[in-house]
Amino acid sequence: MIVGVLALQGAFIEHIEMLAHLGVPSRTVRKKRDLAGLDGLIIPGGESTVMAKLASSKHSGYLFDELRMLAQAGFPIYGTCAGMILLARDVLEGIEGQPHIGAMDIVVRRNAFGRALQSFVIDLSIPMLDVVSGATEQAPDFPAVFLRAPIIERVGQGVDIVATLDDSTIVAARQDHILASSFHPELTGDTRFHEYFLAMVAGRV
């Protein structure tokens, strides 16, 4: 298995390190041709407007067009934070006409926590992760790191809600082969979210 990490901008190194820690070979993706032969892709956090611009450029080989086609064909993708924004069908507080992949039937709101709460960590109970938590009777909470994070305001049919805050705000979801989280598992020492995505790539969950 080889997993790509979109490396145009943002926190891609941390994803590569986490995959290496899990013993999974990875490849940085900057152009369309870098996608050849990959089993899945992670889109990191960063600045979605910048990533969108770069990934729709001729220089990238129109990477987004290719990703849109791959996603329709069942290619597994995991987006964190800005990555989630790029995967969403619709973006609120986005830039008018901003290109995105749109592979997931969710509506997200960018920068949803405002200035006062630019970054914070919350321990979340995520039952989906039980499949990768081993034999523990009750899996420990997941430390969710939020950085100028988006939230999911609406999900379509066929989208499973993976994690919510206490007030029911949706912060992670899965639709078939697409996974998205508002928070950044790559900035923690907890590998379970990545392990779950790798299990999706392997077709085990």
Ligand code: GLN
């Ligand atoms: N606020 C950023 C955006 O709109 C996302 C922040 C992040 O990825 N940490 O793209």
